[in-house]
Amino acid sequence: MEEVIDLSKLDKDFKYQVVREPGGEGLLSCFACGTCAASCPVREIDDRFNPRRLIRMAILGMKDRVLQDEFIYLCSGCYLCQERCPQDVGITELMTALRNIAVREGYLHPSFKAQLEFVYEFGRLYELTEFENKKRKKNGLPELNAVIDEVKTLLKEAGLSKFVEVKE
Amino acid sequence: MKYALFLGCTIPVRGQNYEISARRVAKELGIEFEDIKEFSCCGFPIKSIDKEAQLLISARNLAIAEERGLDIITLCNACTITLQEAKMELDGDEELKRKINEKLKKIGKEYKGTVKVRHFARFLYEDYTVDKIKEKVKKPLSNIKAAAHYGCHFIRPTEVYRDFDDPEHPESLDKLIEATGAKSPDYPDKQRCCGGGILGIKEEDALLMTKEKLDDIKEVGADCMISxxxxxxxxxxxxxKKIEKTYETEYKIPVLYYPQLLGLALGISAEELGFKQNRVKAKKFLEKVEGNGS
Structure with a gap:
C-alpha cells in the first residue's frame, strides 16, 4: 500500500456509521497498539488480513475499501484479538458489524449468499435429503424434518428474501 | 434429568459419528435427550449477513425449548455460542427482546428467557462432573495420548462464557480427557483456530491454519486428537488427507469426538460409537486401546 491517501475523498462519517452498528461500538477506542494483529492466526499466514490496518482504514473513512475488499471476510472469528485487546474494541464483533453494513450497502459475499439460500430454503445449512434420512435411520438415529418453513417466514420478515434467488 | 438435544446443521449430515457417540454415551451415563424436530439452524451463518435476523432464528429455537420446559444441550461449538449469546443479549435488553418478540408473533412464538443452553462437554464437566465420569470408567485408556482441541467458540468470547473456563488457558477438555485415563499433552498454540470459519472464503488459508495444528500434534506424538x-x-x-496430499506430508492422526473417546473408556464398542464414519481410520489406534485392555 504505497499510494497516497487523499483524505478529502474519504467518508468522514463512516466511523460514526460503524459505531452506531451493533458490534461496532468500540471502534473509536482503538489506539493502534497492534495486539490484535499479533494475535491473529489468519494474519500469520496471510498478511493481507490485518485487523489493526482494517480498524485504521475504518476510522480514516476508507469506506469503499473496507467494505469491498476481501479483508473483512477473512476473519475466522476465533476471538483471540477480542480477548487480548486492551481497549475493548470488540474486534470480532466489529467484523460482524462491517459485514452487516456491507450487506445493507448492497454487497453480500457469494459464500454468505450461498449459506443464506440454504437456510432460507431448508431452515438448515445443508439439505437433509431422503437419502440422508435413510442413512440416519440405518445408523439408529431419528429422522429429521427436511424443511423447517418458519425460518423462511422469519428471514422474509427480516427483509432478507431480496438476496435469495428463490425457487418458490 | 431430560434435555433438548440441539443438533444444528452439520452434525445430522456430516457428523453422524458425533451424534451416534454422544447419544450412546448419554444413555450409558443416564442422561436423557429429547429430540425436537422443529429445531432449525441455530442462526450462526446469518450473523455475518444480518445480526437481527440471526437473533430471530436463535430466539425461535430457544422459544421452542421453552415451550417444552427443557434446557438445551448442544454438540456444536458454533450452535453453543450463537444460542448462548442470543440468550445473553435478549435477556439483557428489554427493548431488543420486545422487538424480536414482535416478529416472532408471526409464527406464534414468544421468547421468554426460561431455558439454559449448555455444550455437552461443558455439561459433562460442570454438571455431571469429572469425578462421576471417573467412577463410570471401566477401561482406563492409560496408554493413550489424546491431544485436546477445544475450538474457539467453546470458551470464547469471555462476554458469553464469563462463568466458565479460561479463554486462553482452558482446562475443562483436558480434565475430561484425563478422566478416561488417557494423557492430555500440552502442545504449542493449543488455542489455534481450525480455520473452518474461512474455508468458504479462502480455502488455502483455512487449510494452512488446519495444517499448522496437525504439525504441532504430530510433533508431540499424540495417538489421536479430540474434537x-x-x-x-x-x-x-x-x-x-487433502492437506497431506497438498503439502506432501503424512499425519494419519485419528480425530475423535470426545464422546467416542469417553465411550471406549466406558467399555462401549467402537462400532456402537460410530468409528466407521471417521475419515482418518482409527484401526491402529483402536488396536492400541485393545492392547491396553487385555
Whole structure:
C-alpha cells in the first residue's frame, strides 16, 4: 500500500456509521497498539488480513475499501484479538458489524449468499435429503424434518428474501 | 434429568459419528435427550449477513425449548455460542427482546428467557462432573495420548462464557480427557483456530491454519486428537488427507469426538460409537486401546 491517501475523498462519517452498528461500538477506542494483529492466526499466514490496518482504514473513512475488499471476510472469528485487546474494541464483533453494513450497502459475499439460500430454503445449512434420512435411520438415529418453513417466514420478515434467488 | 438435544446443521449430515457417540454415551451415563424436530439452524451463518435476523432464528429455537420446559444441550461449538449469546443479549435488553418478540408473533412464538443452553462437554464437566465420569470408567485408556482441541467458540468470547473456563488457558477438555485415563499433552498454540470459519472464503488459508495444528500434534506424538465441534472435525478429519496430499506430508492422526473417546473408556464398542464414519481410520489406534485392555 504505497499510494497516497487523499483524505478529502474519504467518508468522514463512516466511523460514526460503524459505531452506531451493533458490534461496532468500540471502534473509536482503538489506539493502534497492534495486539490484535499479533494475535491473529489468519494474519500469520496471510498478511493481507490485518485487523489493526482494517480498524485504521475504518476510522480514516476508507469506506469503499473496507467494505469491498476481501479483508473483512477473512476473519475466522476465533476471538483471540477480542480477548487480548486492551481497549475493548470488540474486534470480532466489529467484523460482524462491517459485514452487516456491507450487506445493507448492497454487497453480500457469494459464500454468505450461498449459506443464506440454504437456510432460507431448508431452515438448515445443508439439505437433509431422503437419502440422508435413510442413512440416519440405518445408523439408529431419528429422522429429521427436511424443511423447517418458519425460518423462511422469519428471514422474509427480516427483509432478507431480496438476496435469495428463490425457487418458490 | 431430560434435555433438548440441539443438533444444528452439520452434525445430522456430516457428523453422524458425533451424534451416534454422544447419544450412546448419554444413555450409558443416564442422561436423557429429547429430540425436537422443529429445531432449525441455530442462526450462526446469518450473523455475518444480518445480526437481527440471526437473533430471530436463535430466539425461535430457544422459544421452542421453552415451550417444552427443557434446557438445551448442544454438540456444536458454533450452535453453543450463537444460542448462548442470543440468550445473553435478549435477556439483557428489554427493548431488543420486545422487538424480536414482535416478529416472532408471526409464527406464534414468544421468547421468554426460561431455558439454559449448555455444550455437552461443558455439561459433562460442570454438571455431571469429572469425578462421576471417573467412577463410570471401566477401561482406563492409560496408554493413550489424546491431544485436546477445544475450538474457539467453546470458551470464547469471555462476554458469553464469563462463568466458565479460561479463554486462553482452558482446562475443562483436558480434565475430561484425563478422566478416561488417557494423557492430555500440552502442545504449542493449543488455542489455534481450525480455520473452518474461512474455508468458504479462502480455502488455502483455512487449510494452512488446519495444517499448522496437525504439525504441532504430530510433533508431540499424540495417538489421536479430540474434537468437540463438527466443523473443527471437518477441518482436521475431513480435510486431513487433502492437506497431506497438498503439502506432501503424512499425519494419519485419528480425530475423535470426545464422546467416542469417553465411550471406549466406558467399555462401549467402537462400532456402537460410530468409528466407521471417521475419515482418518482409527484401526491402529483402536488396536492400541485393545492392547491396553487385555
Amino acid at each position: 468437540i465441534c463438527p466443523f473443527c472435525s471437518i477441518m482436521y478429519d475431513g480435510n486431513q
